[in-house]
Amino acid sequence: MDFKTSFSGIFESLMTREPLFLSKEVLRHSYTPDELPHRHNEIRQLAMILSSVLRNEESSNILIYGKSGTGKTIVSRFICSELESTGQKLNIPVKTAYINCEITDTQYRVLQNLAETFGERVPFTGWPTDKVYRTFLSSIDQQKQCVVIILDEVDRLVQKSGDDIIYNLTRINSELKHARVSIIGISNDLKFKDYLDARVQSSLSEEVVVFKPYDARQLEDILNQRAELAFKPGAVDEYVIPLCAAFAAREHGDARKALDLLRVSGEIAERESATRVQERHVRMAKDRIEADSIVEAVRTLPTQSKILLYAIILLTEQKHRNITTGDVYDTYSRLCKKAGLDILTQRRVSDLLSELDLLGIVNSTVVSKGRYGRTRQIHLMVPLVGIRLVVEDDIRLKGLSTFQPAQRRL
DNA sequence: AATCCACAGGAAGCCCGGGAAC
DNA sequence: GTTCCCGGGCTTCCTGTGGATT
Structure with a gap:
């Protein structure tokens, strides 16, 4: 098969491809349906x-x-x-x-x-x-x-x-x-x-x-009501909606999550040129929503927080176990010096760390090491490789990728 | 039992940019 | 222009603390 025969009419096939959605708007948070089930x-x-x-x-x-x-x-x-x-x-x-x-x-x-x-x-x-x-x-x-x-x-x-x-x-x-x-x-x-x-x-x-939170059955009703308006008839597989409902029910019955899940599933299916939305699309959607929200959270971090996160990434890469505030502050200050940025005080950094914790990007627990003081132990909660790229993408941090953190102090 | 580390995290206040009023 | 107010980021100073070590 030569090039021409394999690609001729590619636009036609894309244009004539049946869209799955009738209206995506219906699945957005901002949309107010005429009827609010279970409320x-x-x-x-x-x-x-x-x-x-x-x-x-x-x-x-x-x-x-x-x-x-x-x-x-x-x-x-x-x-x-x-x-x-x-x-x-x-x-x-x-x-x-x-x-x-x-x-x-x-x-x-x-x-x-x-x-x-x-x-x-x-x-x-x-x-x-x-x-x-x-x-x-x-x-x-x-x-x-x-x-x-x-x-x-x-x-x-x-x-x-x-x-x-x-x-x-x-x-x-x-x-x-x-x-x-x-x-x-x-x-x-x-x-x-x-x-x-x-x-x-x-x-x-x-x-x-x-x-009260919606349970899985109620979420299903909500999704069914919206799906009827959002998708073409028969565009959604039988188990798709129960699966979306089940995932969302697990997260304290969040209807917004359920709607997001359904919408993104549909978008993935459509991009794949699938004829209907299937269960596997829901699973892909779930992964993608999770990954996207992390990337977005990290991308919009202020520069100082990014450097701080970068310090944690580097320490994690060096497979330091039990990273403490002191370790992070140490690496952080040296990163700042290299990047020519102001070094914030430890007090402030401590607050920034709490913010990262709140965002779920890191997890920190206060532990006492007896004679060796009380500190937080910090663990990265996001995939290391992907997040590193997002942080390095910040223009002000270019050139830090060659940075070597100090060997662990004893 | 007392000590003391390495911080946590509260309180107060500084500084700055944005803006209004005089 | 000066003087006032607000909010946000930040520093300074501070008190508190769990538990290994003395």
């Missing part, structure tokens, strides 16, 4: 609490608990948009503001964000916090209206900036003449309440709604 009770519960808003009464503040991917965000947004539209019909102005506290994680920025949602212009820094608060307050108080504020991942906010902001927001009603404010706090952390001041605790959690 009817929670929706009813929230609706009951918030319905007082439509009777022009003050509504209780709500605290929502549940692990990631249990539908907290999607349900709250759904219920709020329902509330807004019903309010419109009844001629009762209802406004909702959604804030993701993982991104907006200081008191100033929460207030700034809120003020902007209500059409005020507030610089992202510069004003005294009090002024931003006043701006927001007068902005919503211009007319009689109900304002529902969703604070998603509120535990992050409290962890980082304390509970002042929540305290202020829960008390805001006493300063308002016309408008009313209710707060919905969403938290992944079940112990979150313990970090709050007692007064804040009681006012924020007047009502508590708990979202």
